[in-house]
Amino acid sequence: SVSDYNELKKGFNEENFKIKYDLLESVWDDRPKFPKESIYVHDLCYAGRSLSQKIEVIREKYHSSGADSYIISSLDDIAWTFNLRGSDVLNNTTFYSYTLIE
Numbered sequence: 202s203v204s205d206y207n208e209l210k211k212g213f214n215e216e217n218f219k220i221k222y223d224l225l226e227s228v229w230d231d232r233p234k235f236p237k238e239s240i241y242v243h244d245l246c247y248a249g250r251s252l253s254q255k256i257e258v259i260r261e262k263y264h265s266s267g268a269d270s271y272i273i274s275s276l277d278d279i280a281w282t283f284n285l286r287g288s289d290v291l292n293n294t295t296f297y298s299y300t301l302i303e
Contacts, residue, residue, distance in 0.1 A: 240287040240296050248284040255282050259302055273300040 210218050226232065245251060250258075259282065263271045273279050276295035280286055287296025 235297060236289040238288045238296070240285050243280075243284045243286045245284070248281075252282070252284050255284075256302060263302075270301055270303040273302070 259271060273282060276290065276293075276298065279298050279300050280295045282300065285296070286294040288294065289296040
């Protein structure tokens, strides 16, 4: 987030402070482009629970195990959690993403 970036920047010399979001882009020359397909909201009548209800349950679960945050990298889990669908993956309604819930 912008606030995290600004907080990190305080501890460094501003001229030398850069965040490289993808180191591999400088060495993986023939990397395929990421899809730019639309992502859409999966209707609540099919999703069963709202995004906020799902996030609340997930937070309760990881807090009860002593964790401060939870990383989700499985595409189907992210789509389910946020009630979103896409078409980045052939024959699947997922989209490329990563999630950190704090």
